[in-house]
Amino acid sequence: MQTTRYEAPGTIADALGVIAANPGAMVLAGGTDLLVQYQSGTRRPSAFVDVKRIPELMRITADADGVTIGAAVPAAEIGAHPAIKAWWPGLVDGVHLIGSTQIQGRSSIGGNLCNASPAADSVCALIVSRAVAIIAGPSGQREVPVEKFAVAPGRTVLAPGELLVSVRLAKPAAHTGDGYQRLIPRTEMDIAVASAAVSLTLGADGVCSAARVAIGAVAPTALVVADAAAALVGSRIDADALKKAAAAASAAASPIDDKRGTTAYRRQVVGVLTRRVALIAADRAKER
Amino acid sequence: MSKLHIQTVVNGEPSEFLCSADETLLSALRNGLGLTGTKEGCGTGDCGACSVIVDDRLVASCLVLAAEAQGRSITTIEGVASGTTLHPLQKAFLQEAALQCGVCTPGFIVAAKALLDVNPAPKEEEVRYWLAGNLCRCTGYDKIVRAVLDAAAEMRSAQA
Numbered sequence: 001m002q003t004t005r006y007e008a009p010g011t012i013a014d015a016l017g018v019i020a021a022n023p024g025a026m027v028l029a030g031g032t033d034l035l036v037q038y039q040s041g042t043r044r045p046s047a048f049v050d051v052k053r054i055p056e057l058m059r060i061t062a063d064a065d066g067v068t069i070g071a072a073v074p075a076a077e078i079g080a081h082p083a084i085k086a087w088w089p090g091l092v093d094g095v096h097l098i099g100s101t102q103i104q105g106r107s108s109i110g111g112n113l114c115n116a117s118p119a120a121d122s123v124c125a126l127i128v129s130r131a132v133a134i135i136a137g138p139s140g141q142r143e144v145p146v147e148k149f150a151v152a153p154g155r156t157v158l159a160p161g162e163l164l165v166s167v168r169l170a171k172p173a174a175h176t177g178d179g180y181q182r183l184i185p186r187t188e189m190d191i192a193v194a195s196a197a198v199s200l201t202l203g204a205d206g207v208c209s210a211a212r213v214a215i216g217a218v219a220p221t222a223l224v225v226a227d228a229a230a231a232l233v234g235s236r237i238d239a240d241a242l243k244k245a246a247a248a249a250s251a252a253a254s255p256i257d258d259k260r261g262t263t264a265y266r267r268q269v270v271g272v273l274t275r276r277v278a279l280i281a282a283d284r285a286k287e288r
Numbered sequence: 289m290s291k292l293h294i295q296t297v298v299n300g301e302p303s304e305f306l307c308s309a310d311e312t313l314l315s316a317l318r319n320g321l322g323l324t325g326t327k328e329g330c331g332t333g334d335c336g337a338c339s340v341i342v343d344d345r346l347v348a349s350c351l352v353l354a355a356e357a358q359g360r361s362i363t364t365i366e367g368v369a370s371g372t373t374l375h376p377l378q379k380a381f382l383q384e385a386a387l388q389c390g391v392c393t394p395g396f397i398v399a400a401k402a403l404l405d406v407n408p409a410p411k412e413e414e415v416r417y418w419l420a421g422n423l424c425r426c427t428g429y430d431k432i433v434r435a436v437l438d439a440a441a442e443m444r445s446a447q448a
Contacts, residue, residue, distance in 0.1 A: 006292060006309035006355040028353070035351045036332045038310065048309065050356055076345065100421020101399065102336055105345040106352070188420035189334070 005047040012136050012165060015051055020138065020161050022047040027163060029057075029072035030106030032099060033115040056165055057110070060084070066170040068134075071110025075122070076101070078109065087171060089284055090178030090197055090277075094125040097182060100189055110164045116150040117191075119217035123150070124197035125180040127222055128212040131169050137162035147214070150221040173210070176201040177284025179277040182216070183269050185260070192217040193261040196249060196273035198281040200232055208232050208282075213245065218253035218270045225252045228274055237282040245278055246271035296357040298323070299367025307354035314338045316354035317364060325365035325394045329423070336422030339395040339402075340364050346402035348421075365394035368401055376446070377401055380439035386431040392424045400436045408444055412437060 005022065009015040019025050024046035028034055037043040051057045057072040062083040069078060075095035078084055085092055098107045098121045112120040113133065123146065131146040138161050146167065149156055158164065172178075182195035195216035203209045213228035227248035235241030255266035291306040298321065305320035317323045317340070329337030331350045338349040341363040368375045377397050380386070387393045396419065403410055403418045410418070415436050416429070424432060 004310045006353060008355070008358070028356075031351050031353065032333055035312070035353070039331060048353060050353070052356070074345065099333065100336065100348075101346050101402075101418050102339055102348040102421045103333055103351075105342075105347045188417065 004045060006050065007047050008050040008053045010053045012054055012056060012163065015049060015054060015163055016136060016138060016161065018047070018049050019163065022049070025049050027051055027114065029108045029111045029114075030074060030103075032103050032107045033111055033117075051163070064171070066168065068166050068168045069109060070166050071113075071164045072108045075104040075107045075109075079104070086288075088125065088129055088169060088178055090128065090180045090199065090281065091122065091125040091169075093180040094122040094197070097121045097180075109167055113146065113149050113167075114156055114158065114164055116152070116154050116156050116221070118150075118153055118219060118221055119182075119192040119195065120150075120222070121180070121182060121192065121195065121216075123222045124195055124214040124216045125178060126167060126169070127214040127224060128178055128197045128199035129169050129172065130212070131167045133164055134166045134168055135162050136165050141165075143168075147222070147224050152220050172199070172288075173201050175203070175285045175288055176210075177281040177286070177288060179280035179284065181273050181277050181280070183273060191260075194218050194253075194255070194266045194270040194273060196270055196277050198232075198274065198277045200237070200278065200281045200285055202237075202282065202285045206236050208235055208237055208241075211278075213249060213274060213278075215249050215253060215270050215274065218255040218266050223252055225249050225274075227252065232278060237278060242275045242278055246275040249274035292355050294355055294358050296359065297361040299363060305354070309353070309355060311354045312350050313340070313342075313352040313354045313357055313362075314349040316357070317349060317362075320354070323364050323366050326398075327391050327394055329391065329395075334421070334423070335392070335395075336399060336419075337392050337395040339398045339422065341398060341402050344405070346399055363398070363401075365398055368397060375401070376439040376442045377404070377436065380435040380442065381432070384431045384435040384438065386427060386435040388426040392422060396422045396424070396432055400439070403436070404440055404443060408440060408447075410437075410440060 026045035028048040178199035180197040182192035184190035200211040211229040211232040228245040231244035250271035327337040329335035
Protein backbone atom coordinates (compact mmCIF):
# COMPACT_ATOMS: atom_id res chain seq x y z
CA MET A 1 0.00 0.00 0.00
CA GLN A 2 1.08 3.54 -0.73
CA THR A 3 2.61 5.29 2.26
CA THR A 4 1.49 8.74 3.22
CA ARG A 5 4.00 11.44 4.08
CA TYR A 6 3.66 14.30 6.55
CA GLU A 7 5.05 17.71 5.63
CA ALA A 8 4.80 20.92 7.66
CA PRO A 9 6.15 23.77 5.53
CA GLY A 10 6.74 27.11 7.26
CA THR A 11 6.10 29.44 4.35
CA ILE A 12 3.59 29.74 1.52
CA ALA A 13 6.41 29.29 -1.01
CA ASP A 14 7.56 26.08 0.67
CA ALA A 15 3.97 24.81 0.84
CA LEU A 16 3.49 25.40 -2.89
CA GLY A 17 6.76 23.57 -3.50
CA VAL A 18 5.68 20.58 -1.39
CA ILE A 19 2.29 20.46 -3.11
CA ALA A 20 3.93 20.61 -6.55
CA ALA A 21 6.44 17.89 -5.64
CA ASN A 22 3.81 15.51 -4.25
CA PRO A 23 1.01 14.81 -6.72
CA GLY A 24 -1.97 13.64 -4.70
CA ALA A 25 -0.93 15.63 -1.64
CA MET A 26 -3.74 17.19 0.40
CA VAL A 27 -3.66 20.26 2.60
CA LEU A 28 -4.27 19.57 6.28
CA ALA A 29 -5.70 22.44 8.29
CA GLY A 30 -7.90 21.38 11.22
CA GLY A 31 -8.32 17.85 9.88
CA THR A 32 -11.94 17.63 11.00
CA ASP A 33 -13.03 16.59 7.52
CA LEU A 34 -9.80 15.26 5.97
CA LEU A 35 -8.77 12.93 8.81
CA VAL A 36 -12.29 11.49 9.03
CA GLN A 37 -12.21 10.91 5.25
CA TYR A 38 -8.74 9.38 5.58
CA GLN A 39 -9.76 6.99 8.37
CA SER A 40 -12.78 5.85 6.36
CA GLY A 41 -10.65 5.32 3.25
CA THR A 42 -12.49 7.86 1.06
CA ARG A 43 -9.37 10.01 0.74
CA ARG A 44 -5.82 8.67 0.46
CA PRO A 45 -3.47 11.62 0.01
CA SER A 46 0.15 10.93 -0.94
CA ALA A 47 1.09 13.52 1.67
CA PHE A 48 -0.57 15.56 4.39
CA VAL A 49 0.63 19.13 3.93
CA ASP A 50 0.07 20.64 7.38
CA VAL A 51 -0.28 24.39 6.78
CA LYS A 52 -0.56 25.40 10.44
CA ARG A 53 3.11 26.40 10.64
CA ILE A 54 2.58 29.12 8.01
CA PRO A 55 1.99 32.50 9.70
CA GLU A 56 -0.30 33.93 6.99
CA LEU A 57 -2.67 30.97 7.33
CA MET A 58 -2.78 31.12 11.14
CA ARG A 59 -3.39 34.76 11.94
CA ILE A 60 -6.26 37.22 11.95
CA THR A 61 -5.21 40.74 10.97
CA ALA A 62 -7.60 43.64 11.50
CA ASP A 63 -7.12 47.16 10.16
CA ALA A 64 -9.32 50.17 9.50
CA ASP A 65 -10.56 48.65 6.22
CA GLY A 66 -11.48 45.19 7.43
CA VAL A 67 -10.17 41.84 8.54
CA THR A 68 -8.10 39.09 6.92
CA ILE A 69 -8.64 35.65 8.40
CA GLY A 70 -5.97 33.01 7.79
CA ALA A 71 -7.42 29.94 6.11
CA ALA A 72 -6.35 27.60 8.93
CA VAL A 73 -7.30 29.75 11.95
CA PRO A 74 -9.52 27.61 14.19
CA ALA A 75 -13.21 28.49 14.52
CA ALA A 76 -12.81 29.07 18.27
CA GLU A 77 -10.31 31.86 17.60
CA ILE A 78 -12.50 33.45 14.92
CA GLY A 79 -15.52 33.42 17.24
CA ALA A 80 -13.56 35.13 20.01
CA HIS A 81 -12.01 37.90 17.88
CA PRO A 82 -13.26 41.37 18.95
CA ALA A 83 -13.42 42.94 15.48
CA ILE A 84 -15.13 39.91 13.96
CA LYS A 85 -17.66 39.81 16.80
CA ALA A 86 -18.38 43.50 16.31
CA TRP A 87 -18.59 43.58 12.51
CA TRP A 88 -19.76 40.09 11.46
CA PRO A 89 -21.77 38.52 14.28
CA GLY A 90 -23.39 36.36 11.57
CA LEU A 91 -20.01 34.77 10.87
CA VAL A 92 -19.64 34.12 14.60
CA ASP A 93 -23.13 32.51 14.52
CA GLY A 94 -21.83 30.22 11.77
CA VAL A 95 -18.48 29.17 13.23
CA HIS A 96 -20.09 28.51 16.62
CA LEU A 97 -22.34 25.94 14.94
CA ILE A 98 -19.50 23.90 13.40
CA GLY A 99 -19.41 20.67 15.40
CA SER A 100 -18.49 20.68 19.07
CA THR A 101 -16.07 22.69 21.21
CA GLN A 102 -13.41 20.12 20.28
CA ILE A 103 -14.14 20.51 16.56
CA GLN A 104 -14.16 24.31 16.82
CA GLY A 105 -10.69 24.07 18.35
CA ARG A 106 -9.46 22.81 14.98
CA SER A 107 -11.96 23.48 12.18
CA SER A 108 -11.19 26.44 9.93
CA ILE A 109 -13.02 28.50 7.34
CA GLY A 110 -10.37 27.42 4.83
CA GLY A 111 -11.34 23.83 5.49
CA ASN A 112 -15.02 24.69 5.39
CA LEU A 113 -14.52 26.30 1.96
CA CYS A 114 -12.19 23.64 0.53
CA ASN A 115 -14.30 20.70 1.71
CA ALA A 116 -17.06 22.39 -0.30
CA SER A 117 -20.04 20.91 1.48
CA PRO A 118 -23.24 22.74 0.52
CA ALA A 119 -24.10 22.67 4.25
CA ALA A 120 -20.86 24.36 5.42
CA ASP A 121 -21.86 26.61 8.32
CA SER A 122 -19.37 29.45 7.82
CA VAL A 123 -19.85 29.90 4.09
CA CYS A 124 -23.27 31.62 3.82
CA ALA A 125 -22.21 34.28 6.31
CA LEU A 126 -18.98 34.87 4.36
CA ILE A 127 -20.94 35.18 1.13
CA VAL A 128 -23.41 37.78 2.40
CA SER A 129 -20.50 39.90 3.64
CA ARG A 130 -18.81 39.69 0.22
CA ALA A 131 -15.76 37.85 1.51
CA VAL A 132 -12.95 37.28 -0.95
CA ALA A 133 -10.77 34.16 -0.97
CA ILE A 134 -7.06 34.85 -1.45
CA ILE A 135 -5.36 32.01 -3.28
CA ALA A 136 -1.63 31.43 -3.81
CA GLY A 137 -0.43 29.37 -6.74
CA PRO A 138 2.58 28.61 -8.89
CA SER A 139 1.86 31.67 -11.06
CA GLY A 140 1.17 34.08 -8.21
CA GLN A 141 -1.79 35.20 -6.16
CA ARG A 142 -5.41 35.52 -7.24
CA GLU A 143 -8.67 36.47 -5.55
CA VAL A 144 -12.05 34.79 -5.91
CA PRO A 145 -15.33 35.92 -4.32
CA VAL A 146 -16.34 33.28 -1.77
CA GLU A 147 -19.69 32.77 -3.49
CA LYS A 148 -17.78 31.44 -6.53
CA PHE A 149 -15.33 29.27 -4.55
CA ALA A 150 -17.36 26.03 -4.46
CA VAL A 151 -18.46 24.77 -7.87
CA ALA A 152 -20.11 21.50 -6.84
CA PRO A 153 -20.26 19.33 -3.70
CA GLY A 154 -16.63 18.62 -2.80
CA ARG A 155 -15.27 20.64 -5.75
CA THR A 156 -13.79 24.15 -5.76
CA VAL A 157 -12.16 26.62 -8.12
CA LEU A 158 -8.73 25.69 -6.76
CA ALA A 159 -6.48 24.45 -9.56
CA PRO A 160 -3.91 21.72 -8.88
CA GLY A 161 -0.99 23.27 -7.03
CA GLU A 162 -2.98 26.14 -5.52
CA LEU A 163 -3.40 26.93 -1.83
CA LEU A 164 -6.16 28.93 -0.11
CA VAL A 165 -4.27 31.42 2.07
CA SER A 166 -6.90 33.61 3.69
CA VAL A 167 -10.29 35.23 3.44
CA ARG A 168 -10.65 39.00 3.33
CA LEU A 169 -13.70 40.84 4.65
CA ALA A 170 -14.13 44.58 4.05
CA LYS A 171 -15.46 46.50 7.04
CA PRO A 172 -19.24 46.83 6.72
CA ALA A 173 -20.99 50.17 6.26
CA ALA A 174 -22.56 51.85 9.30
CA HIS A 175 -25.87 50.32 10.42
CA THR A 176 -25.11 47.01 8.74
CA GLY A 177 -26.06 43.82 10.54
CA ASP A 178 -25.85 40.15 9.64
CA GLY A 179 -26.97 36.78 10.92
CA TYR A 180 -26.94 33.08 10.17
CA GLN A 181 -29.18 30.24 11.24
CA ARG A 182 -29.58 26.61 10.27
CA LEU A 183 -32.12 23.96 11.00
CA ILE A 184 -31.00 20.65 12.48
CA PRO A 185 -33.15 18.04 14.21
CA ARG A 186 -31.32 18.53 17.53
CA THR A 187 -29.72 21.43 19.36
CA GLU A 188 -26.05 20.78 18.62
CA MET A 189 -23.65 18.61 16.68
CA ASP A 190 -25.40 18.04 13.37
CA ILE A 191 -25.26 19.15 9.75
CA ALA A 192 -27.69 21.74 8.40
CA VAL A 193 -30.89 20.50 6.78
CA ALA A 194 -31.25 24.06 5.49
CA SER A 195 -29.55 27.32 6.38
CA ALA A 196 -29.68 31.03 5.60
CA ALA A 197 -27.55 34.13 6.09
CA VAL A 198 -28.61 37.74 5.63
CA SER A 199 -26.61 40.96 5.71
CA LEU A 200 -28.44 44.23 5.44
CA THR A 201 -27.86 47.95 5.86
CA LEU A 202 -30.45 50.35 7.25
CA GLY A 203 -30.61 54.03 6.36
CA ALA A 204 -31.14 56.75 8.96
CA ASP A 205 -34.87 56.52 8.21
CA GLY A 206 -34.87 52.78 9.03
CA VAL A 207 -35.33 51.82 5.40
CA CYS A 208 -33.13 48.99 4.12
CA SER A 209 -30.65 50.39 1.62
CA ALA A 210 -28.67 47.25 0.81
CA ALA A 211 -29.08 43.53 1.44
CA ARG A 212 -27.51 40.18 0.63
CA VAL A 213 -29.10 36.78 1.20
CA ALA A 214 -27.41 33.39 0.89
CA ILE A 215 -28.89 29.97 1.52
CA GLY A 216 -27.15 26.68 2.27
CA ALA A 217 -27.82 22.93 2.16
CA VAL A 218 -30.60 23.38 -0.39
CA ALA A 219 -28.56 23.21 -3.62
CA PRO A 220 -25.22 21.72 -4.77
CA THR A 221 -23.47 24.84 -3.46
CA ALA A 222 -24.51 27.74 -1.24
CA LEU A 223 -26.62 30.16 -3.30
CA VAL A 224 -26.90 33.92 -3.41
CA VAL A 225 -30.59 34.84 -3.64
CA ALA A 226 -30.74 38.23 -5.32
CA ASP A 227 -34.56 38.23 -5.42
CA ALA A 228 -34.74 37.80 -1.65
CA ALA A 229 -32.32 40.70 -1.17
CA ALA A 230 -34.33 42.83 -3.60
CA ALA A 231 -37.48 42.15 -1.57
CA LEU A 232 -35.78 43.59 1.52
CA VAL A 233 -34.20 46.66 -0.09
CA GLY A 234 -36.47 49.70 0.15
CA SER A 235 -38.53 48.17 2.96
CA ARG A 236 -38.51 48.63 6.73
CA ILE A 237 -38.07 44.85 7.03
CA ASP A 238 -41.82 44.66 7.53
CA ALA A 239 -43.99 41.58 7.31
CA ASP A 240 -44.69 42.00 3.61
CA ALA A 241 -41.01 42.33 2.68
CA LEU A 242 -40.12 39.35 4.88
CA LYS A 243 -42.80 37.24 3.26
CA LYS A 244 -41.50 38.09 -0.21
CA ALA A 245 -37.89 37.42 0.82
CA ALA A 246 -38.90 34.04 2.28
CA ALA A 247 -40.79 33.13 -0.88
CA ALA A 248 -37.80 34.12 -3.03
CA ALA A 249 -35.45 31.95 -0.93
CA SER A 250 -37.83 28.99 -1.17
CA ALA A 251 -38.13 29.50 -4.93
CA ALA A 252 -34.35 29.63 -5.39
CA ALA A 253 -33.74 26.41 -3.47
CA SER A 254 -33.31 23.14 -5.37
CA PRO A 255 -32.85 20.75 -2.45
CA ILE A 256 -32.29 17.02 -2.45
CA ASP A 257 -34.67 14.59 -0.81
CA ASP A 258 -32.95 12.42 1.79
CA LYS A 259 -33.31 10.93 5.26
CA ARG A 260 -32.59 14.30 6.85
CA GLY A 261 -35.30 16.24 5.07
CA THR A 262 -37.60 16.06 2.09
CA THR A 263 -37.34 18.46 -0.82
CA ALA A 264 -40.59 20.19 0.13
CA TYR A 265 -39.59 20.49 3.78
CA ARG A 266 -36.17 21.98 3.01
CA ARG A 267 -37.71 24.39 0.54
CA GLN A 268 -40.19 25.65 3.13
CA VAL A 269 -37.69 25.78 6.00
CA VAL A 270 -35.13 27.79 4.05
CA GLY A 271 -37.78 30.49 3.59
CA VAL A 272 -38.60 30.49 7.30
CA LEU A 273 -34.91 30.78 8.16
CA THR A 274 -34.43 33.65 5.70
CA ARG A 275 -37.27 35.56 7.35
CA ARG A 276 -35.97 34.95 10.88
CA VAL A 277 -32.38 35.80 10.02
CA ALA A 278 -33.42 39.02 8.24
CA LEU A 279 -35.05 40.14 11.50
CA ILE A 280 -31.89 39.29 13.46
CA ALA A 281 -29.74 41.16 10.93
CA ALA A 282 -32.05 44.20 11.14
CA ASP A 283 -31.87 44.24 14.94
CA ARG A 284 -28.08 44.09 14.77
CA ALA A 285 -28.00 46.81 12.11
CA LYS A 286 -29.92 49.12 14.46
CA GLU A 287 -27.34 48.53 17.18
CA ARG A 288 -24.39 49.43 15.00
CA MET B 289 8.99 4.55 5.51
CA SER B 290 10.99 5.74 8.48
CA LYS B 291 9.19 6.92 11.54
CA LEU B 292 8.95 10.58 12.48
CA HIS B 293 10.64 11.67 15.69
CA ILE B 294 8.37 14.08 17.56
CA GLN B 295 9.40 16.19 20.54
CA THR B 296 6.65 17.65 22.62
CA VAL B 297 5.61 18.50 26.17
CA VAL B 298 3.02 16.23 27.75
CA ASN B 299 1.51 17.22 31.09
CA GLY B 300 4.37 19.62 31.69
CA GLU B 301 7.14 17.08 31.01
CA PRO B 302 9.31 17.12 27.88
CA SER B 303 8.39 14.03 25.95
CA GLU B 304 9.31 12.36 22.67
CA PHE B 305 7.95 9.54 20.58
CA LEU B 306 8.21 7.94 17.16
CA CYS B 307 5.16 7.85 14.93
CA SER B 308 4.17 7.16 11.35
CA ALA B 309 2.94 10.04 9.20
CA ASP B 310 -0.70 8.99 9.45
CA GLU B 311 -0.76 8.01 13.11
CA THR B 312 -3.18 9.96 15.29
CA LEU B 313 -2.18 11.82 18.43
CA LEU B 314 -4.60 9.55 20.27
CA SER B 315 -2.65 6.50 19.14
CA ALA B 316 0.72 8.08 19.97
CA LEU B 317 -0.48 8.97 23.48
CA ARG B 318 -1.90 5.52 24.17
CA ASN B 319 0.49 3.25 22.30
CA GLY B 320 3.64 5.35 22.07
CA LEU B 321 3.64 6.97 25.49
CA GLY B 322 1.48 4.49 27.41
CA LEU B 323 -0.94 7.20 28.49
CA THR B 324 -4.06 5.08 28.22
CA GLY B 325 -6.32 7.42 30.20
CA THR B 326 -7.34 9.10 26.94
CA LYS B 327 -9.95 6.81 25.38
CA GLU B 328 -10.94 6.02 21.84
CA GLY B 329 -14.69 6.13 21.31
CA CYS B 330 -15.84 6.82 17.79
CA GLY B 331 -12.56 7.76 16.10
CA THR B 332 -14.37 10.40 14.04
CA GLY B 333 -14.55 13.39 16.37
CA ASP B 334 -18.16 12.87 17.42
CA CYS B 335 -17.92 11.50 20.98
CA GLY B 336 -15.23 13.46 22.82
CA ALA B 337 -13.76 10.45 24.67
CA CYS B 338 -10.30 11.31 23.28
CA SER B 339 -10.40 14.98 24.35
CA VAL B 340 -7.02 16.54 25.16
CA ILE B 341 -5.80 20.12 25.41
CA VAL B 342 -3.18 21.19 22.85
CA ASP B 343 -1.66 24.63 23.52
CA ASP B 344 -4.70 25.75 25.55
CA ARG B 345 -7.18 24.55 22.90
CA LEU B 346 -9.56 21.63 23.51
CA VAL B 347 -9.37 19.11 20.64
CA ALA B 348 -10.34 15.55 19.76
CA SER B 349 -7.02 13.69 19.66
CA CYS B 350 -8.42 11.16 17.17
CA LEU B 351 -8.55 14.01 14.63
CA VAL B 352 -5.03 15.29 15.24
CA LEU B 353 -1.99 13.70 13.62
CA ALA B 354 0.69 12.76 16.11
CA ALA B 355 3.26 14.59 13.97
CA GLU B 356 1.34 17.83 14.50
CA ALA B 357 2.32 17.68 18.20
CA GLN B 358 5.91 18.72 17.39
CA GLY B 359 6.77 21.58 19.75
CA ARG B 360 3.27 21.73 21.23
CA SER B 361 2.17 21.39 24.83
CA ILE B 362 -0.43 18.70 25.55
CA THR B 363 -2.55 18.11 28.62
CA THR B 364 -4.19 14.70 29.03
CA ILE B 365 -6.32 13.28 31.84
CA GLU B 366 -3.09 12.02 33.45
CA GLY B 367 -2.02 15.65 33.95
CA VAL B 368 -5.19 16.87 35.62
CA ALA B 369 -4.49 15.70 39.19
CA SER B 370 -1.55 17.13 41.16
CA GLY B 371 0.39 14.05 42.21
CA THR B 372 -1.98 12.06 44.39
CA THR B 373 -4.30 15.02 44.99
CA LEU B 374 -7.33 14.84 42.72
CA HIS B 375 -8.44 17.91 40.80
CA PRO B 376 -11.70 19.46 42.11
CA LEU B 377 -13.41 18.18 38.94
CA GLN B 378 -12.30 14.63 39.67
CA LYS B 379 -13.49 14.91 43.28
CA ALA B 380 -16.82 16.33 42.13
CA PHE B 381 -17.34 13.53 39.60
CA LEU B 382 -16.83 11.01 42.42
CA GLN B 383 -19.02 12.97 44.84
CA GLU B 384 -21.89 13.28 42.36
CA ALA B 385 -21.40 9.71 41.04
CA ALA B 386 -21.13 11.31 37.60
CA LEU B 387 -19.84 8.13 35.96
CA GLN B 388 -20.75 4.52 35.48
CA CYS B 389 -18.65 2.65 32.92
CA GLY B 390 -16.09 5.45 32.91
CA VAL B 391 -15.05 5.41 29.26
CA CYS B 392 -16.34 8.93 28.61
CA THR B 393 -15.11 10.29 31.94
CA PRO B 394 -11.52 11.30 31.05
CA GLY B 395 -12.84 13.21 28.04
CA PHE B 396 -15.51 14.94 30.09
CA ILE B 397 -13.02 15.94 32.78
CA VAL B 398 -10.45 17.27 30.30
CA ALA B 399 -13.17 19.15 28.39
CA ALA B 400 -14.61 20.57 31.61
CA LYS B 401 -11.13 21.64 32.73
CA ALA B 402 -10.67 23.49 29.45
CA LEU B 403 -13.97 25.29 30.12
CA LEU B 404 -13.08 26.26 33.69
CA ASP B 405 -9.64 27.45 32.55
CA VAL B 406 -11.35 30.15 30.44
CA ASN B 407 -14.65 30.56 32.32
CA PRO B 408 -14.44 29.94 36.08
CA ALA B 409 -18.14 30.69 36.61
CA PRO B 410 -20.08 29.06 33.76
CA LYS B 411 -23.86 28.96 33.76
CA GLU B 412 -25.50 25.54 33.44
CA GLU B 413 -26.42 26.30 29.84
CA GLU B 414 -22.82 27.19 29.04
CA VAL B 415 -21.62 23.90 30.55
CA ARG B 416 -24.15 21.94 28.50
CA TYR B 417 -23.20 23.62 25.22
CA TRP B 418 -19.47 23.34 25.92
CA LEU B 419 -19.85 19.61 26.62
CA ALA B 420 -22.18 18.94 23.67
CA GLY B 421 -19.34 17.08 21.95
CA ASN B 422 -18.83 14.68 24.84
CA LEU B 423 -21.20 11.75 24.73
CA CYS B 424 -22.13 9.61 27.72
CA ARG B 425 -24.23 6.52 27.07
CA CYS B 426 -24.87 5.37 30.63
CA THR B 427 -24.82 7.99 33.38
CA GLY B 428 -26.85 10.69 31.69
CA TYR B 429 -25.77 14.26 31.70
CA ASP B 430 -27.41 15.78 34.79
CA LYS B 431 -24.89 14.39 37.28
CA ILE B 432 -22.00 15.34 35.00
CA VAL B 433 -23.23 18.91 34.59
CA ARG B 434 -23.84 19.15 38.35
CA ALA B 435 -20.32 17.90 39.04
CA VAL B 436 -18.82 20.54 36.75
CA LEU B 437 -20.86 23.30 38.38
CA ASP B 438 -19.91 22.01 41.86
CA ALA B 439 -16.22 21.90 40.94
CA ALA B 440 -16.37 25.41 39.51
CA ALA B 441 -17.94 26.70 42.74
CA GLU B 442 -15.37 24.82 44.81
CA MET B 443 -12.50 26.28 42.79
CA ARG B 444 -13.92 29.79 43.08
CA SER B 445 -14.25 29.52 46.86
CA ALA B 446 -10.68 28.17 47.09
CA GLN B 447 -9.53 31.22 45.14
CA ALA B 448 -11.47 33.66 47.33
